[in-house]
Amino acid sequence: MQLELKPNCTESDKLELISILIEKYEKETYPIDPPHPIEAILFRLEQLNLKKWAHIITGVLFLQIILGGLMAGMRAGLIHPHFPFFLHGDRLLNTLLETQEANAEGMINYEASVFVKGLVQILHRGTAYLLSGLIIWFYIKARKSKISNRLRFANNLLLGMLVIQFLLGIMTVINSLGRIPLVYGALHQCGALVLLAILLFVNFQFWKQEKS
Numbered sequence: 001m002q003l004e005l006k007p008n009c010t011e012s013d014k015l016e017l018i019s020i021l022i023e024k025y026e027k028e029t030y031p032i033d034p035p036h037p038i039e040a041i042l043f044r045l046e047q048l049n050l051k052k053w054a055h056i057i058t059g060v061l062f063l064q065i066i067l068g069g070l071m072a073g074m075r076a077g078l079i080h081p082h083f084p085f086f087l088h089g090d091r092l093l094n095t096l097l098e099t100q101e102a103n104a105e106g107m108i109n110y111e112a113s114v115f116v117k118g119l120v121q122i123l124h125r126g127t128a129y130l131l132s133g134l135i136i137w138f139y140i141k142a143r144k145s146k147i148s149n150r151l152r153f154a155n156n157l158l159l160g161m162l163v164i165q166f167l168l169g170i171m172t173v174i175n176s177l178g179r180i181p182l183v184y185g186a187l188h189q190c191g192a193l194v195l196l197a198i199l200l201f202v203n204f205q206f207w208k209q210e211k212s
Contacts, residue, residue: 050142051206057134058199064131065192067124072185074110076117076124077176095119128169135162151205158198165191 071077079095095118110116139159142151168188175181 050138050145050147051203051210053134053138053141054199054203054206057131057138058196058203060127060131060134061192061196061199064124064127065196067120067127068189068192070120071124072180072189074117074120075176075180076121077173077180078178079114079117079121081173081176083170083174093118093122128166132162132166135159148205148209151202151209154198154202154205158195158202161191161195161198165195 080091095114135158139155142155147155165188168184168191172181172184172188175184
């Protein structure tokens, strides 16, 4: 049952007095000091730095998704179905010696071009290592920063999805023996989209935090 109080009545005055006393007690017991100007500037710079790197990582992921599409379309995984890279890596590197295929015709008729498929796989793998390093660095940096709970949750999701995506990439490559493993390949491509969605959420949280 809700009690309706009329203005200027005894109960209303008592509640107003209690609220004033509580507010005064909180200010005296748990004072919130205004941020130091230098600390505020450093915090702002740190947020801008994280936001910048979130944009960079998103750009690298876009490039990786394009390379992944080329990998799938060209079936470039069949050229070197081994992990890690240096396992029979000389075979993959030797594909780059087929320089006679390094032309427009080789790019268009990629089915017969060992050079193009080898180049795409090397770029895709190299970008995967670069992306992984950037995300791990961003995760560590963000954990040490003062970020919102949603951003911290998204940061954890980002690292978790990176691990899953990396494992799916390995499974796709090592099972590309004479044919592309459809299930692993499809899951790997879906994982890239989930990773992109998480990164976009991270960027959105930075934008939202900046507006507030």
